[in-house]
Amino acid sequence: MKKNSKEAIVTAAISLFNTNGFSGTSIRDIAELAKVNTATIAYYFEHKLGLLxxxxxxxxxxxxxxxxxxxxxxxxxxxxxxxxxxxxxxxxxxxxxxxxxxxxxxxxxxxxxxxxxxxxxxxxxxxxxxxxxxxxxxxxxxxxxxxxxxxxxxxxxxxxxxxxxxxxxxxxxxxxxxxxxxxxxxxxxxxxxxxxxxxxxxxxxxxxxx
Structure with missing residues (x-):
């Protein structure tokens, strides 16, 4: 797991939430932009609501x-x-x-x-x-x-x-x-x-x- 993956996830989430809204953004979208897998997001935040x-x-x-x-x-x-x-x-x-x-x-x-x-x-x-x-x-x-x-x-x-x-x-x-x-x-x-x-x-x- 990358050392800076948490920061990358947060940065990607903010960008996508800002552009598409919370409901219009999926965990997969965030993972793709952050260049991590969905399991990494779950490890740090459990789910999308936890990230918000x-x-x-x-x-x-x-x-x-x-x-x-x-x-x-x-x-x-x-x-x-x-x-x-x-x-x-x-x-x-x-x-x-x-x-x-x-x-x-x-x-x-x-x-x-x-x-x-x-x-x-x-x-x-x-x-x-x-x-x-x-x-x-x-x-x-x-x-x-x-x-x-x-x-x-x-x-x-x-x-x-x-x-x-x-x-x-x-x-x-x-x-x-x-x-x-x-x-x-x-x-x-x-x-x-x-x-x-x-x-x-x-x-x-x-x-x-x-």
């Missing part, structure tokens, strides 16, 4: 790590912390754009795996985002907003390019795998943070006086 679960877990373990790295700076300010979090997640998704597309597409389908992800990683993400927004309100860095709706908006900004890659490429001629996209889009999300969330200097002074 591995992709989910790998993606969200790294995703939460990026959030936690940014959250460690919360004492230096909520706004700066949120911008670090956004930069971390956007860079991670751009580096793993095919995996991100697969995960987000399959997350839209109700399944046992998705419910397990929701009850672990998604709740962790909500916890950190909620804490950042609460601190931003407390420290008068952010205007008061409904936190669930802020999370919806932020998640939409971060996920959309990777959920709708064909739309971006075919209609908008934007390519999320290119470094230019990451730089430009990060500026746009930071603009949302500065203009939608944050107090202007004058507003901050008035809030402080009150």
């Amino acid at each position: 679960e591995y992709c989910f877990t790998y993606f969200f373990e790294q995703y939460i790590n990026k959030i936690e790295e940014a959250y460690a700076s919360i004492d230096h300010g909520a706004k700066g912390c949120l911008k670090r979090l956004v930069a971390n997640l956007l860079h991670y998704q751009c580096e793993n754009n095919h995996l991100a597309s697969v995960v987000y597409r399959e997350m839209s389908v109700d399944s046992q795996i998705v419910r397990e992800i929701m009850s672990t990683y998604s709740l962790k993400e909500k916890y950190y985002l909620q804490k950042i927004f609460e601190k931003g309100f407390e420290w008068n860095e952010f205007r008061p907003h409904s936190i669930p709706y802020l999370i919806i908006q932020l998640k939409g900004l971060l996920m959309m390019p990777f959920m709708n890659t064909n739309y971006l490429r075919e209609v908008l001629y934007i390519f999320p795998n290119e470094p230019f996209f990451e730089q430009k889009y990060l500026k746009e999300i930071n603009f949302w943070i500065d203009k939608t969330l944050s107090f202007e200097i004058r507003e901050k002074k008035e809030a402080f006086i009150k």
Whole structure:
């Protein structure tokens, strides 16, 4: 058994899931692209669903790590912390754009795996985002907003390019795998943070006086 066969299987699976969807991909397809036999896939992952679960877990373990790295700076300010979090997640998704597309597409389908992800990683993400927004309100860095709706908006900004890659490429001629996209889009999300969330200097002074 090749030492790097597991990695080859995962790479092939992500490519095929991204192109054909999970249900449109067979174990035989994955084995052929990875240049392994089906028994090797069964050895590492048991079955196709086990392979998808591995992709989910790998993606969200790294995703939460990026959030936690940014959250460690919360004492230096909520706004700066949120911008670090956004930069971390956007860079991670751009580096793993095919995996991100697969995960987000399959997350839209109700399944046992998705419910397990929701009850672990998604709740962790909500916890950190909620804490950042609460601190931003407390420290008068952010205007008061409904936190669930802020999370919806932020998640939409971060996920959309990777959920709708064909739309971006075919209609908008934007390519999320290119470094230019990451730089430009990060500026746009930071603009949302500065203009939608944050107090202007004058507003901050008035809030402080009150």
